[in-house]
Amino acid sequence: MFDKKSAISLSNPIYKRRQVFNRLMLGVSFAALIFGLFWLFWIIWTLIEKGSSAMAWSLLFESTPPPGGQGGLLNAIVGSVMMAGVGTLIGTPIGILAGTYLAEYGQRGWLAPATRFLNDVLLSAPSIIIGLFIYAVYVAQVGHYSGWAGALALAILVIPVVVRSTDNMLMLVPNGLREAAAALGCPKWKIVMSISYRAALPGIVTGVLLAVARIAGETAPLLFTALNNQFMSLNMNAPLANLPVVIFQYAASPFEDWNRLAWAGAVLITLLVLGINILARSLFRQK
Template sequence: MKGNRGRTLRSLWRSGVDHMATALAILATVLVVAPLIAIFFYLVYKGASSLNWAFFTQIPKPEGEVGGGMANAIVGSAVVLFVASLFGIPIGIGGGIYLAEFGRGTRLANAVRFTADVLNGVPSIVMGIAAFSLIVVPMHHYSALAGGVALGIMMIPTVTRTTEEMLLMVPHSVREAALGLGVPNWRSVISITLKTASPGVITGCMLAFARVAGETAPLLFTALGNQFWSVSLNHEISALPLQIYNYAISPYDDQHRQAWAGSLVLIALIVIAVSLVRFFTSRGTLKGAS
């Protein structure tokens, strides 16, 4: 009898612990999801109520004055991100092609892969310092170019690794078919392999783009920010994240309002990019034995 009761108690205890673990896991999930919902709620609530037409069409008013917008920051972000993509995507894709097509299994490829991971882990503020000393110091002034290069460097590792992984998914038989038809290898890599893997490669580029679109730290002392219209690569330029940062730490309520609106626009841009990625990937890549 005694042993029997012991066993029941024990199994009661065990199922109790089991239920408690389940409850704790659910609690953890709720605690993770809650701040996300809070952040989105505040963004939409505060951002949407302060969005207006002027936000998209006007440049900032002088400090303390009500009104104005972030038109120059939106355009500035576009300019900086364009430079970044121009710099980061070709090098990133090239590196990915090397890793997947030419360097497979070699020690150099492993080293490149590891270096890309290292580059991925470099804090964005350090990237800002690097771009500062590489471009701003020799040029003697802050510029959109320096900001673009800093962001471009940050794009490279993501693009490289996704390109490599996507190219490796393309079946060997496709490459062999192209080569067997007498297509030169370089042509087969570009028009056959890369094209087959293009949805995945585009995904990688968009992810990298979305990641650097919100970066502020590398722009702080490269692009610097600007209160006026500027599209020149040679001058300091404003960017959406920079403007949000400057407005968030300012003492004026109207600037806080615009910071929320700017955040909403920035997040909307990033979410659009990520959803485009989902759309592209859901169309599916050609998969098979590698």
């Protein structure tokens, strides 16, 4: 008869080898965790240490100053909110509808797998490529930089994130719910609207929030599309100030006051992204 006690005894060489290997891998995993957290906290501490000197109410209520002057980042914050908002409004419906087709209507044929593959490619594409694309098809045609061009670049970055999250969340909805509604004579579009969307809503909204967090700090596409504006402007058809580009330009400048504003802007973006991620994981957490 099999002796269970002897199987888990240290005298058993197989059990002893597995126990040593298990402890070794746990130690390596814990060391990797500490290594990653060390750099994360170092980055956050550096941001707070460098940016705290410029953190003041004027940062939110005054426009970017000339070298040696006093000011804040109001025009850059307003421009970023405008372009991110328009980009989200453009990209979210497209992403949700595309994800809905993939999950609800694309079970057969080659189109859905090919679309998922291309969406994954777009999801991992460097953002500077998106900026160059919008520059070629829009900025170069109209002859000037603008907030609309920046919003279009950000919308293209939003779409693959929303497509992926919508597709994944709808695929998790049990088919039994759809079949029960179909058995009662419910048309396909109403099944999607009343059952699939309702069940997957927390995941879809989370994907949209994560897309907003991604575009909040994108600099490369805005350099080729919206560029920057030293003054307060609400005109989306002209160069528009934005926080990522201001941080890039001020951090590379030789002026110490601009360097401090760059660090403060980096703190603002970090807090924004952190807040959006916390909101996405807590507000729509399944009870």
